[in-house]
Amino acid sequence: MAAHQLTLSVPATPAAVTMVRHRAVAEIQGWETELSDEVVHTAELVISELVTNAVRYAGTSRVSVEVGLVEAVLRIEVRDASPVLPQPGLPDGHSENGRGLFLVAALADRYAAEPTPTGKRCWAEIALAVRPATETHLSLPLQRSQS
Numbered sequence: 001m002a003a004h005q006l007t008l009s010v011p012a013t014p015a016a017v018t019m020v021r022h023r024a025v026a027e028i029q030g031w032e033t034e035l036s037d038e039v040v041h042t043a044e045l046v047i048s049e050l051v052t053n054a055v056r057y058a059g060t061s062r063v064s065v066e067v068g069l070v071e072a073v074l075r076i077e078v079r080d081a082s083p084v085l086p087q088p089g090l091p092d093g094h095s096e097n098g099r100g101l102f103l104v105a106a107l108a109d110r111y112a113a114e115p116t117p118t119g120k121r122c123w124a125e126i127a128l129a130v131r132p133a134t135e136t137h138l139s140l141p142l143q144r145s146q147s
Helices: 014-029 037-057 100-107
Strands: 004-011 062-070 073-080 110-116 119-127
Touching (some): 004 014, 014 037, 037 119, 100 119
Antiparallel strands (some): 004 062, 062 073
């Protein structure tokens, strides 16, 4: 697969979450790749959760989003100016928040949050199923056991 990249910088507002999610999904679907609907929907959820967290904690700064497809990995990276790293916690049954990182952990193959000189970077990677360019099938005769 060829490398594909989307980079966005948006104000840290709740409206940015929807805009980034829609823009990223449209971009991913236009990359002329054979990404399954499942991968696109997974990316949509991961993008939404990571951007929501960034908007919630970034204050009045901007949020930077990068989505890249390299080889067989779709990588989503969100940066904001807050130095506070997200801490996954177990929300109680009545809590309306706190499930985002659990969703990211469940959906992504790898994820992390790391400090940067200007804040933090939260990223997730979704491994893609790789299909061989040409499929070769070996046909072997079946052997029956003699009992």
